[in-house]
Amino acid sequence: MAGVSQTMVSLVLNGRAASAGVTEETQKRVRDIIEELGYVPNVAARSLRGGRNGILGVHTFEPVFPVVLGDYYHDFLVGIEEQAIRMGQDLLLFASTQSEDGTRSIYGRGTNRLVLADGSVMLGMRTNDEELTRLAGEGYPFVFIGKRDVAGVAFPYVTADYEGATAGAVQLLHDHGHRRLGYLGLIHRIVPLDLRLRGFEHGMASLGADGTTPWLLDPTRLTSEWVADRLAEGITAFLVESIDLVDPFVAAVAGLGLEVPSDLSVVLLDVAPKDSVANGWSRIGLPRREQGPAERHAASAAARWRDLRRPFRDRRM
Structure with a gap:
């Protein structure tokens, strides 16, 4: 015609x-x-002929899709969608990877479900190291939002500068006259928490300051007696690693007749929900929406992968 x-x-x-x-x-x-x-155009036919279908996947090893606007993962997913719009790409959420027990597996049906998309963005706290190792070995392009360490395997990720931001918080407290700082962390560790702790240690070392030994404990051990012992040791300010520690810390401090921040200086190194008392504290924010556009890295890698197969920091104080 x-x-x-x-x-x-x-x-x-x-x-x-x-x-x-x-x-x-x-x-x-x-x-x-x-x-x-x-x-x-027939998308499936174009994929078979040209190797790409313009679809980017989103995969998690746990249910993370927000049910409320205040959900932790909401901003990440908004950022992913905004980047997909800018790139003219479609998004595919892999929900069929979930089994009856609630766990999710890329290879749960015997094959790699993610190949339906040109590449995928991974997020969530849980991982399956064995599956990620296999996925990387196949050359499938993916990028994690948040750093993940898997022995013997290197794959791309986008993360906030937890270490630099925490070191900056140490410097700020030092500039305000605090010399003995208490670092309060969780006993169960993941990579982002370790990066915060490393930032604290580096920040204290650069200042030549005392009080660099962190306390890693279960929230149930956070009692008024524990806080009183730390204050008796000369601690004048705390860096609280996780939102999970906020409520027990506040209760322990209140048991001593004290309040944050009027009686005790605290910096929260985590995101605080809108209804949290920690919204009135100094804290380090996480640029979740800005990390969402990580998918452009997956798309770039996907283009190279498909071509090869064709022959057959925000901070607030």
């Missing part, structure tokens, strides 16, 4: 007409006919 070859139509559809020297008049004629016919 447009009076051109199939190849010419393909060039227009794939955005390569101008570089191939096709005139704007011809391109417009082809686009007008496409609109008149209501033609839509």
Whole structure:
């Protein structure tokens, strides 16, 4: 109908007409006919022929899709969607990987479900190191939001500068006259928590300050007596590692007739929900929405992977 070859139509559809020297008049004629016919390319067929389908996956090893706007993962997913819009890509949430017991497996049905997408963005706290090792070995492109350590395997990730931000908090407290700082952390460790702790240790070391021994404990051990002992040791300010420690810490301090921040200086190194008392504290914010666009890295890697297969910090104080 447009009076051109199939190849010419393909060039227009794939955005390569101008570089191939096709005139704007011809391109417009082809686009007008496409609109008149209501033609839509077959995505599955294009994937088989050209190796890419314009779909990026989102996978987690746990249910994370927000049910309320205040959900921890909400901003991450908003950032992912915004980047997909900018890139003109579709998103595919892999929910079929979940089994009856609530766990999720990439290979739960015997094959890699993620290959339905050109590449995938991973997020969530849980991981399956064995599956990630296998996935990386297959050359499938993916990027994690948040650093993940898997022995013997290196894969891309996007994360906040927990270490630098925590060291900055140490410096700020020091600038305000605090010399003995208490670091309060969780006994169960994950990589982001270790990075915060490392930032504290480095910050204290750079200042040549005392009180660099952190306390890692279960929240149930946070009692008024424990806080009183720390204050007796000369601690004048605390860095609280996780939101999970906030409520028991506040209760322990209140048991001594004290309040934060009027009687005791505290910096929270985590995100505080809107209804948390910690919203009135000095704290380090996490740029979750800005980390969401990590998917552009997965898309770039996906393009290279498909081509190879074709032959067959925000901080607030």
